[in-house]
Structures are given as structure tokens and as C-alpha cells.
Amino acid sequence: MLTLLGGSGFIGTAIRRELDVCGLPYQSISRAEVDYTNRSHFREYLRSVQPRFLINSAGFIGRPNVDACERARAECLFGNAVLPGLIREVCEELQLPWGHISSGCIYEGTKPDGSGFTEVDEPNFCFRSNRCSFYSGTKALGEEVLQGAERCFVWRLRIPFGAEDSERNYLSKLMRYERLLDARNSLSQLQEFAASCISGWQREIPFGIYNLTNPGSISTREVTEMMTASGGISKQFKFFSNDDEFYQQAATAPRSNCILDSSKATAAGIGMSPIREALEKTLRKWTGM
Amino acid sequence: MLTLLGGSGFIGTAIRRELDVCGLPYQSISRAEVDYTNRSHFREYLRSVQPRFLINSAGFIGRPNVDACERARAECLFGNAVLPGLIREVCEELQLPWGHISSGCIYEGTKPDGSGFTEVDEPNFCFRSNRCSFYSGTKALGEEVLQGAERCFVWRLRIPFGAEDSERNYLSKLMRYERLLDARNSLSQLQEFAASCISGWQREIPFGIYNLTNPGSISTREVTEMMTASGGISKQFKFFSNDDEFYQQAATAPRSNCILDSSKATAAGIGMSPIREALEKTLRKWTGM
Numbered sequence: 117m118l119t120l121l122g123g124s125g126f127i128g129t130a131i132r133r134e135l136d137v138c139g140l141p142y143q144s145i146s147r148a149e150v151d152y153t154n155r156s157h158f159r160e161y162l163r164s165v166q167p168r169f170l171i172n173s174a175g176f177i178g179r180p181n182v183d184a185c186e187r188a189r190a191e192c193l194f195g196n197a198v199l200p201g202l203i204r205e206v207c208e209e210l211q212l213p214w215g216h217i218s219s220g221c222i223y224e225g226t227k228p229d230g231s232g233f234t235e236v237d238e239p240n241f242c243f244r245s246n247r248c249s250f251y252s253g254t255k256a257l258g259e260e261v262l263q264g265a266e267r268c269f270v271w272r273l274r275i276p277f278g279a280e281d282s283e284r285n286y287l288s289k290l291m292r293y294e295r296l297l298d299a300r301n302s303l304s305q306l307q308e309f310a311a312s313c314i315s316g317w318q319r320e321i322p323f324g325i326y327n328l329t330n331p332g333s334i335s336t337r338e339v340t341e342m343m344t345a346s347g348g349i350s351k352q353f354k355f356f357s358n359d360d361e362f363y364q365q366a367a368t369a370p371r372s373n374c375i376l377d378s379s380k381a382t383a384a385g386i387g388m389s390p391i392r393e394a395l396e397k398t399l400r401k402w403t404g405m
Numbered sequence: 406m407l408t409l410l411g412g413s414g415f416i417g418t419a420i421r422r423e424l425d426v427c428g429l430p431y432q433s434i435s436r437a438e439v440d441y442t443n444r445s446h447f448r449e450y451l452r453s454v455q456p457r458f459l460i461n462s463a464g465f466i467g468r469p470n471v472d473a474c475e476r477a478r479a480e481c482l483f484g485n486a487v488l489p490g491l492i493r494e495v496c497e498e499l500q501l502p503w504g505h506i507s508s509g510c511i512y513e514g515t516k517p518d519g520s521g522f523t524e525v526d527e528p529n530f531c532f533r534s535n536r537c538s539f540y541s542g543t544k545a546l547g548e549e550v551l552q553g554a555e556r557c558f559v560w561r562l563r564i565p566f567g568a569e570d571s572e573r574n575y576l577s578k579l580m581r582y583e584r585l586l587d588a589r590n591s592l593s594q595l596q597e598f599a600a601s602c603i604s605g606w607q608r609e610i611p612f613g614i615y616n617l618t619n620p621g622s623i624s625t626r627e628v629t630e631m632m633t634a635s636g637g638i639s640k641q642f643k644f645f646s647n648d649d650e651f652y653q654q655a656a657t658a659p660r661s662n663c664i665l666d667s668s669k670a671t672a673a674g675i676g677m678s679p680i681r682e683a684l685e686k687t688l689r690k691w692t693g694m
Contacts, residue, residue, distance in 0.1 A: 189490055189549065189550045190486070190487045190488075190489070190490020190491055190493070190494070190550050191490070193482060193486050193487050193490070193546065193550070194483065194487045197479070197482050198479045198482050198483045198487055199479075200479070201478055201479020201480070201482070202479055204479070205479070242532075243531075243532035243533050243542070243546070244532050244533070244535040245535070246533040246534070246535070253532070257482065257532070260478065261478045261479050261482070
């Protein structure tokens with residue numbers, strides 16, 4: 117049996133689907149059922165159910181977007197930096213292997229030579245770089261809190277997209293926003309991401325951090341062109357003329373746009389499909405047109 | 406009636422003494438009595454007792470020193486950054502004025518002209534400056550979480566010293582450590598600090614941040630000279646020859662040494678006595694010789 121935290125969320129739902137596909141039994145617990153923010157309740161629960169593995173897909177995200185985290189600072193810090201540390205302590209005490217869903221949004225841009233950031237590169241879009249959203253700051257602190265954790269996977273997701281319409285789905289966001297910011301990014305096909313997480317645990321690859329993005333990168337404009345080319349979309353995508361216009365009119369907190377190097381995951385046998393291939397396949401099944 | 410959180414600690418004890426001196430009735434609550442980390446329990450408690458003012462002297466400190474915070478990251482973040490945010494939310498909801506005990510350790514050194522840091526200077530020993538102890542990082546985040554808070558005092562303490570021997574008392578530390586690091590700092594006489602906090606609330610000075618240190622600064626060596634001169638101390642104080650030696654032999658996390666400008670507090674009528682005067686007076690009554 118596996119234990120899943122945050123199973124009702126956008127990422128958690130994809131994880132549950134993957135566990136079902138793999139025929140892996142699990143218990144998805146909500147804080148109302150088991151207050152896993154309370155160390156002793158959480159420990160007692162895990163002792164009673166004895167899971168083989170735990171997945172933490174709980175975390176604080178801003179609604180409707182990351183700007184909301186600039187106000188809900190304490191909750192954001194708690195969900196993204198304190199909670200992972202609490203889970204770590206309890207899992208280490210019980211010698212329980214586990215995985216934490218982190219984010220690639222702790223980076224900005226590319227390395228000086230234009231290549232993507234690897235798992236050993238220091239975050240450059242975090243409190244320590246003094247230019248970040250509060251959300252990214254807390255996600256990077258979450259990784260600091262997990263430094264040196266035993267039997268722990270840190271899975272970095274970046275701009276999830278999937279076939280089902282959802283306010284959290286990147287493709288749905290592109291359809292809903294009036295104007296878009298053109299920027300180049302690495303992305304994560306959500307179901308492939310979930311499959312890579314589970315598969316890495318099943319194959320017993322080494323614990324540690326993994327960038328789980330589809331190899332390559334793509335610009336917002338290119339994604340919208342692929343959406344239009346896939347047929348059925350009549351929307352005329354409009355773009356901000358530059359970053360300044362975007363930040364003046366649509367955003368408060370700085371946004372991370374970055375390219376990640378996913379070769380460690382590929383080398384470990386849990387690599388995802390190239391970004392354009394993943395997008396084409398997803399767009400064919402997409403329900404949000 | 407006032408409510409006090411963290412009343413059993415070193416700072417909390419000084420606050421309680423001051424409240425007793427002022428004849429102000431208060432309830433000092435522990436987390437075992439009222440779990441104030443639980444929003445609804447905390448709100449319910451405050452609704453039932455209807456305090457006029459709340460003081461938060463709860464926080465996470467490393468034992469035996471700040472290096473311990475480099476390991477207990479999640480707890481440190483929770484106690485120093487998340488908890489103040491939670492208290493803020495509940496107090497704002499209930500329109501309850503309150504005060505939070507922060508720290509001057511979010512600064513290092515002096516301003517370029519050699520003067521002390523004021524309340525409007527950005528912290529320079531914090532996650533955002535990317536050189537700090539984890540403890541200082543969390544204290545600075547705590548102030549970020551309180552930015553714009555309504556009816557809220559942020560009282561900055563710095564290296565507390567007092568007449569009673571204690572492992573938290575700077576004078577006691579100087580006696581116990583085998584070797585000392587010579588550095589110039591602003592300090593806070595603990596009982597004067599507590600008096601300034603309470604007095605500011607009673608006099609209805611404007612809410613906001615106050616550096617509550619004794620005017621001036623002093624080096625470690627000068628303090629030990631005053632201790633020797635005060636009589637009764639036979640200890641031969643020994644010093645590290647430089648910072649490198651200190652960090653190689655005695656410390657893990659970088660230490661903040663800084664000078665604060667306390668003129669805002671003085672102008673508001675809650676100023677403390679000059680540092681040498683406060684030290685002399687305290688040494689005359691000190692129980693730790």
C-alpha cells in the first residue's frame with residue numbers, strides 16, 4: 117500500500133490515475149481525515165497503515181495564479197517549505213521511502229551557454245537570488261529543507277499540461293488568458309510526469325532530485341501555433357508586446373521562465389517524450405478546445 | 406487583560422516581569438494549554454478571553470546556539486516565519502493590536518558610512534542577501550510576512566543581556582565560552598527592552614518596526630574589560646585570533662555582527678539607556694560571576 121498526500125489536487129489526481137493504471141493500491145488522505153501537519157498524528161497514522169512508499173503532492177499554490185502567494189505568505193511557506201520538512205522527519209524516523217513534488221520554477225532563463233539547468237545547479241530564482249515570486253522562494257526553501265534527506269525523491273515539475281481541461285492546465289490557461297507572454301520554457305506533460313515518478317520508485321533508481329520535464333523547450337507562441345494547427349481552435353491568440361507590458365498590466369510577482377536539463381531522468385530510465393511529440397499527442401486528446 | 410505567547414522563554418520571562426511591574430494582568434499561554442498554531446483554536450481562545458493586547462515572544466531558537474537551526478530547518482521556519490503570519494491573520498480578523506519580537510540579527514556590519522541600520526533599511530543578512538544563518542533567514546522572512554500588518558509592533562531585540570545568569574544571557578555566554586570572537590555590536594539590555602515594548606503600547610506610539618537596542622555599540626573585548634573592571638571575575642578571557650579561526654573551530658553558520666540605529670525608539674519616547682551605562686548597571690547586579 118502507498119500513502120498519497122494532496123491526492124485531490126491537479127497533480128495528485130494525475131498521480132492517482134497512474135497508481136490505478138499500475139494496479140498499485142494506495143490511500144489518499146486529506147488533512148480533514150488525518151491531520152498530517154501534526155507530527156504525532158501523522159506518525160501514528162503511518163505506523164498503523166505501514167505504507168511501502170509515500171507521495172507528497174500537497175503544497176500551497178496561488179489562486180487564480182502565483183500572485184496570490186505574495187499575500188498568503190505564511191500559508192505558502194508552511195505548505196511548501198515547512199510541511200516537506202515535517203514529512204521528512206517522520207519518514208526518516210519510520211525509514212519510509214517517499215517522494216516530494218517540487219518545481220522547476222526555482223530557476224530563470226538558461227545557463228550562460230544556453231543549456232538547461234541540471235539537478236546540481238543552484239536555484240537562481242529564489243529568496244537567495246533576491247529576485248523571485250514568493251511562491252518560488254518557498255519551493256526553493258522546501259528543497260533546502262530536504263537537503264540530505266534519506267530515501268527521498270524530489271521530483272521537479274514545470275508548467276504542467278494535460279489532455280483534460282482545467283484551470284491548472286497550461287493549455288487551458290493559454291485559451292483563457294486574454295493576452296499571453298511569449299517566453300521559452302521547459303514543460304511537463306502531466307501524465308508522463310506521474311508515470312516517471314512512480315516508475316522511478318518501482319525501478320529502484322537512486323533517490324535524489326530529478327528534473328521531470330519533456331526534453332527540449334518551446335516558446336508560448338510555438339505552443340499556440342501547435343494548438344491552432346491541431347484544428348478546432350478558433351481563438352486568435354494575442355501577446356503582450358514585451359515583458360514590461362505584461363508586468364504592468366497582468367502580473368505582480370516576477371515569473372520564472374526557464375529551461376531545465378532532463379538528461380538525468382532519461383539516463384535513469386524514466387525520461388519523458390520530447391516536448392513537441394508530447395504536445396502533439398496531448399493536443400489530439402485535449403478536451404478544452 | 407493581555408495575552409502572552411512564549412512566556413516561559415528567556416524573553417517571555419522578562420516580559421512577564423515587566424507586566425507584573427506595571428500591574429498589567431495577563432494570561433501567558435503555552436501550546437499545550439492552547440494550541441495557538443491551530444488557527445481556529447487560537448481564534449476561539451482569543452474570542453473567549455478578549456485580550457486588549459497580545460505579545461508574541463514565541464519563536465524557534467537553536468540550542469545550544471544558532472548552528473542548531475541549520476539542521477532543524479522546518480521547525481525554525483515554522484516558529485519564526487509561519488507562526489507570526491498566522492498570529493497576524495487572527496489578530497487582524499479580531500482587530501486585536503499586538504507586538505512581535507523580532508531580531509536585529511537580520512543585519513550585518515554597518516551602513517557604508519559606518520552608521521547603524523534603521524528600521525527602513527533592507528535586511529542584509531537574510532536569505533535574500535544569500536549570506537546568513539538559517540535562523541537569521543527565517544527571522545527576516547518573519548518580518549516579510551508581517552509587512553503591512555495592521556496594529557502590529559515589530560520589536561527588534563539584539564544580543565540580550567541581563568542581571569540574571571542564564572544560558573541565553575550574553576554575559577553568561579562570555580563567561581562560559583572558552584574563547585570569544587571579538588566583534589562590534591549593538592546590544593539589548595533585556596529588562597529595558599521589555600519595558601520599552603510595554604511602554605510603547607501603553608503610550609500608543611505608532612505601530613511598526615522599532616530597533617530596541619541600547620544606543621551605541623560595543624566590542625566583545627570592551628564588554629569583557631567592563632566585566633573584569635566590575636570586580637569579582639577571575640576569568641582570563643581568551644579570543645580567537647580572527648574570524649577564520651572562529652569559523653573553523655567553533656561555528657557552522659555565519660554570525661551576524663551589526664550596529665543598529667535606535668533613534669526611532671528614542672524619538673518615540675521608548676528609548677533605552679546608552680550601552681555602557683546599561684552594562685555597568687547590569688554588571689553591578691549580575692548573578693553569574
